[in-house]
Amino acid sequence: MANESWRKNMSAPNEQIVDALRASLKENVRLQQENSALAAAAAEPIAIVSMACRYAGGIRGPEDFWRVVSEGADVYTGFPADRGWDVEGLYHPDPDNPGTTYVREGAFLHDAAQFDAGFFGISPREALAMDPQQRQLLEVSWETLERAGIDPHSVRGSDIGVYAGVVHQDYAPDLSGFEGFMSLERALGTAGGVASGRVAYTLGLEGPAVTVDTMCSSSLVAIHLASQALRRGECSMALAGGSTVMATPGGFVGFARQRALAFDGRCKSYAAAADGSGWAEGVGVLLLERLSVARERGHQVLAVIRGSAVNQDGASNGLTAPNGPAQQRVIRKALAAAGLAPSDVDTVEGHGTGTVLGDPIEVQALLATYGQGRDPKQPLLLGSVKSVVGHTQGASGVAGVIKMVQSLRHGKLPATMHVDAPTPQVDWSAGAIELLTEAREWPRNGHPRRGGVSSFGASGTNAHMILEEAPEEEPVAQEPAPANGVVPLVVSAATAASLAAQAGRLAEVGDVSLADMAGTLVSGRAVLSERAVVVAGSTEEAVTGLQALARGESAPGLLSGRGSGAPGKVVWVFPGQGTQWAGMGRELLDVSPVFAARIAECETALARWVDWSLTDVLRGEADLLDRVDVVQPASFAVMVGLAAVWASLGVEPEAVVGHSQGEIAAACVSGALSLEDAAKVVALRSQAIAASLAGRGGMASVALSEEDATARIEPWAAAWKSRPSTGPRPW
Structure with a gap:
């Protein structure tokens, strides 16, 4: 025990x-x-799901950007005349002449001052106080979301992050006469840190909002930080990029003293004739997600960021002088982050400012990294977008990324412009690197296309990023759209001028599926106060209608009007008899399981009261639509089925309304009648009409006011049993 x-x-x-x-x-x-x-998550590629940009030469989006860069177009002009600069007195050929510059041209955003303040709910005073860099960043961030098929209104309260590279802080608007609150507006409007915060505030985004200023590398560093935040789960999506607008000519004057600007204003990247940089303006924004998240949400993946790195020159041969060993280190760190060898990367979009000091140092760093251990027959191909659009400073890194993404998607590498010969200050035989002096096709060489992007700041902060073409996805089998399908192209904007401009841009989109365009316009754009719809059954009809809208003219299938700009309430209207046609609902029975299931329920509910098959009638197998006791129950069933389809797509009405037999369907959908009771009502009602009224009269619908109609039928008044009026004027 x-x-x-x-x-x-x-x-x-x-x-x-x-x-x-x-x-x-x-x-x-x-x-x-x-x-x-x-x-x-730390190693997961980051998907670029949308891009928007504005650069010199009329570039208003990635498509324009690719056209200009691939054509090597010249985007340089004289100094802008609307910024208060002394355009005539600014030029002097002597670099040492005080207060002047020996450069006559730059690559400018000549419409940088244009801003639709009311669209964002910003007062004219506050808009005046805002740095144009903030204005441009806000507008392009909005466009980036819409290009992803995301209504910017729908992301309010979400955890989207904002990472913006902004360098210049020289905007000083003349606000004399305004005191108190106006001075606060000016302080906020010109503060670099507010640039990202204003985007987050205006769009209601609650993820991190960070403004980056590392000089020329700002926007690439911003994209790197956004990628890291996504991998750490600090946000589920991120807007990342940069904005540059020069409010004063100080950069032209100061760098002229240092003889750091090209005399013709153009960057001659890696060229023997390189004589300095060329100042430019621009703004570019990317929308980023983790690749797995982008796939879950069904977002198009334009390209992926495999890896990136940021470092610093540290104590070197000068604060602003490039540091070759530091550039080598950041490249190797980016390769390690991507899990790649140098030979896995085909091309590099270099920093390439065109300076006599910087370009040779950069090429030597590339030779020491990417140029080693690779097949001489497959050298690293080097180029720089700065040779076309100029050095856009805080927006230069994102310009390089946009160019690389477009190159990946088009399978082509544009030429680097203004190269008489590769710089002789570099021993090009020290590694396998070749300068892109002409455009090339970009084969895959046994692996996905990959390209690096470099950006080195005068602050000593360096960034390198490796991009890869979007992974192939299994094609989804889709039914071809009907050749004669008619779709609504819905266009909206805050002003009539913006509406016309948007219509003009849509008319130039090119070979795009009308159904895809219509779907994006309806579901992926904000609904604003100025509205129009072009109903088109072909590309020609769509272009004709959109061009007419752009010109402010009328055209068949074009309707326009105004709304509140606020999201409206949904009301479902159920019509009476006369709106049906033979074959109505037949195709939906085959392609919509929701519709087919609801029709089956209606057929069961009607079976007790009718001696015909609802499915046979809808499929056209029973020619009974000339009988009122068939057409009304069949129409009722189609309306109830359509309501189920809309509900399955997340569309719920605030109210329902019906006319004549449509009242029965409305009562059923609202829950006032059960399906069984509604089926009984519509069946017995239609049978009563067939038994007692059919063949004893006629009906006409007239587009006249009640007064006009009454006057016209007065001679036959005795023959009319009823004269209902549906409104002051039906149409």
């Missing part, structure tokens, strides 16, 4: 130990799973 008592006393502690061990093992498994998830 004593022995058994001892065993019982020992069993309790043993059970506690076993339970503790089990709990410990479970916790260990949980931690391992959590660490695995974190490790996977």
